[in-house]
Amino acid sequence: MASGPENNTPPKKSSSLKTRIAALGLGYVLLACTVGMASGIGFFTFGYGQGASYLSNKPETCTNCHVMQEYYDSWQKSSHHHTAVCNDCHLSHHPIGKWVTKADNGFFHSLAFTLDNYHKPIQIKPRNKRVTQNACTHCHDDIAHDTMAFTDPDEAEAFSCVRCHQQVGHAHR
Numbered sequence: 001m002a003s004g005p006e007n008n009t010p011p012k013k014s015s016s017l018k019t020r021i022a023a024l025g026l027g028y029v030l031l032a033c034t035v036g037m038a039s040g041i042g043f044f045t046f047g048y049g050q051g052a053s054y055l056s057n058k059p060e061t062c063t064n065c066h067v068m069q070e071y072y073d074s075w076q077k078s079s080h081h082h083t084a085v086c087n088d089c090h091l092s093h094h095p096i097g098k099w100v101t102k103a104d105n106g107f108f109h110s111l112a113f114t115l116d117n118y119h120k121p122i123q124i125k126p127r128n129k130r131v132t133q134n135a136c137t138h139c140h141d142d143i144a145h146d147t148m149a150f151t152d153p154d155e156a157e158a159f160s161c162v163r164c165h166q167q168v169g170h171a172h173r
Helices: 015-048 051-055 059-064 066-076 086-090 095-114 126-139 141-148
Strands: none
Touching: 015 051, 051 059, 059 066, 059 086, 086 095, 086 126, 095 126, 126 141
């Protein structure tokens, strides 16, 4: 007995169509598992690592990484302890620059500290030196403008605020 329209029996689905449907279903299951695992790991890490604290302006946040405790302690002894927090000196004062720097530092600091792959003592990267220098001039524009006016731009690296004022942000390190 043949299948087809004259017998009112539905035609048999080809095995290749069944295979494609099974593969598509398996793909959806694998995708759902992958997204679920990534989300679970992400939420756990965010919670365990106190991720929401990094959206704040609290200096204690820096001590979430135990290697930063020494720097937090030295900041507490500094002359700027009562006037500036970590973000005031270590992040851009431009709204977009602030979040770019925060994301960049957050990712690379987490990677370096997790893998224990960083210079000891911690050394500031050139980009972050510029951010810190700009933070100094942001708050001390009147003094910095007059002082830096005579500086050759090519020698600006040698004439940075923290070169002479190392103890201002982190005392007695």
